[in-house]
Amino acid sequence: MAYGQGRTYKKVEVIGISSAGIEDAIQQASNRAQQSLEKLSWFEVEGIRGHIGDGGKVDEYQVMLKVAFELK
Numbered sequence: 001m002a003y004g005q006g007r008t009y010k011k012v013e014v015i016g017i018s019s020a021g022i023e024d025a026i027q028q029a030s031n032r033a034q035q036s037l038e039k040l041s042w043f044e045v046e047g048i049r050g051h052i053g054d055g056g057k058v059d060e061y062q063v064m065l066k067v068a069f070e071l072k
Contacts, residue, residue: 010071
């Protein structure tokens with residue numbers, strides 16, 4: 001069977017938060033989802049936002065992801 005044939009996936013939304021950057025926020029969300037879901041396969045970035053601190057610098061990144069996992 002070729003990859004992708006005969007599979008069914010479900011997507012759920014998660015939000016990763018990091019002060020280190022967008023990539024780290026994505027990894028945080030992926031790591032956390034992996035703890036709760038089996039057979040994670042891929043993700044989509046649905047949106048990026050953040051928080052600007054008092055000094056005008058970005059101090060938090062928030063990345064909204066949809067992660068997909070294969071249904072049993």
